[in-house]
Amino acid sequence: MSVKTLTIDGVDVAIEEGATLLTAAKEAGVHIPTLCHLEGVTDVGACRLCLVEIEGINKLLPACVTEVSEGMKVHTNTETLQEYRRMVVEMLFSEGNHICAVCVVNGNCQLQDAAIEVGMDHTRFPYRFPQRDVDVSHDRFGLDHNRCILCTRCVRVCDEIEGAHVWDVAGRGPASRIISGLAQPWGEVEACTSCGKCVDACPTGSLFRKGSTVAEMEKDRGKVEFLVTAREEHKWTR
Amino acid sequence: MAKIKLATIWLCGCSGCHMSFLDLDEWLLELAEKVDVVYSPVASDVKEYPEDVDVCLVEGGVANEENLELIRIARERTKFLISFGDCAVTANVPALRNMLGGAEPVLKRCYLELGDANPQLPNFPGIVPELLDRVRPVHELVHVDLFMPGCPPPADRIQATIEPLLRGEKPVMEGREMIKFG
DSSP states (O other), rough: OEEEEETTTEEEEEETOOOHHHHHHHTOOOOOOOOOOOTSSSSOOOOOTTTTETTTTTSOGGGGGOBOOOOOOSSSSHHHHHHHHHHHHHHHHTTTTEEEEEEEEEEOOOHHHHHHHHTOSSSSSOOOOOOOEEOOSSSSSEEEEGOOOOOOOHHIIIIIIIIIOOOEEEGGGHHHHHEETTBBBBOOTTTTTOOOHHHHSSSSSEEEEEEEEEETOOTTTHHHHHHHHHHHHHHOOO | OEEEEEEEEEEEEEEEEHHHTTTTTTTHHHHHEEEEEEETTTTTOOOSSSSSEEEEEEBBBBBEEEHHHHHHHHHHHHEEEESSSSSHHHHHHGGGGGGGSSSHHHHHIIIIISSSSSOHHHOTTTTOOOEEEEOOOGTTTTTEEEEEOOOSSOOHHHHHHHHHHTOOOOOOOOHHHHOOOO
């Protein structure tokens, strides 16, 4: 396999063809903030938090779905990027109903982490306060659309790791939402194995275990990565 | 040197931020040497928001006519306005009613549908302030100079925010210690 050489924030990187910029940055020890990226499942570039600047290319590209190419000069932390990343997080907060004070994952939330990382202390965009449902028809889990950022981690985990494909995205624009089965209540979807991988994959409090209360729930963020390593490399410990 | 004129105001919030302010314990004594509390629901009995206030901590979102009037007066008469806590910064829990679509359905639900013996809408013009259609964060209505999120912001974050201000410096709101929501 051929190797590509490039620089990321001035650091020289040599990496196999086909790798993404996000992987290459990791290799080079450069941190790029992410939200929809989840180790172990395919990337989709849904959240736009990992946008980077590439010399000679006139637009910002998401590092998680952009492949490396020979001689690329990548910048991951310019002022423009910092500004856009902050805007992305502000928009995520003002788009849904994220009320941290009454959320099960308050303190263990990757959207909160992203806000802290990009230095967001308030949002400059007017809050939309959309009317959204909560689905608690499942025996063990619940889905709160108010807190969903449409990262589709649940969709990908259920499809690619569990193989049940319970989740999908329906609707367009502001009406987009996660659906289970054929837009049925989650509890009525026979394909659901109740494995809970989607719940652990979810970065916010949108998918939760029933009975958890405010700030009480911690998600097992490494579960999917562990399962993939276990299957592919037969390493069963972590 | 003249003392710094400090005010705190309480709009639509649970007073948790003010309670957290009182959690500053002994440091309040140090603070008292450097500031005059010119207006505050927990530290003074002044009814009228005074002129020429240096710093004001605003707790709560803007939910009714009275909140709106007070925040406009406070902005006009204050040099440095701080959004104090999640309700002021994001509208937070009071804004849960925004999803129900305006003040009317909320009032009807509370006072008519759930009213026991004598269901009626509260109506005392000039005494009971009218609800605004939406609860809004402070910075959507007036300019805010600094944001201190948290529900409530813990006492050490309040101290870390106020201390630099007393020295005439702007605090650096960065990292989980200073800007965490919830």
